[in-house]
Amino acid sequence: MTAENVVGLVVxxxxxxxxxxxxxxxxxF
Structure with a gap:
């Protein structure tokens, strides 16, 4: 997984x- 994929998944x-x-x-809320 790339850094972009990880960031997108976390978001x-x-x-x-x-x-x-x-x-x-x-x-x-």
Missing amino acids: AVALLVYLVLALVFPER
């Missing part, structure tokens, strides 16, 4: 986690 996972947390804990 995608971070966004996915953020969206899930926003759905589970809407009062915190």
Whole structure:
């Protein structure tokens, strides 16, 4: 994997986690 692929994967996972947390804990966002 290249550095660009790693960065893209990290960003995608971070966004996915953020969206899930926003759905589970809407009062915190």
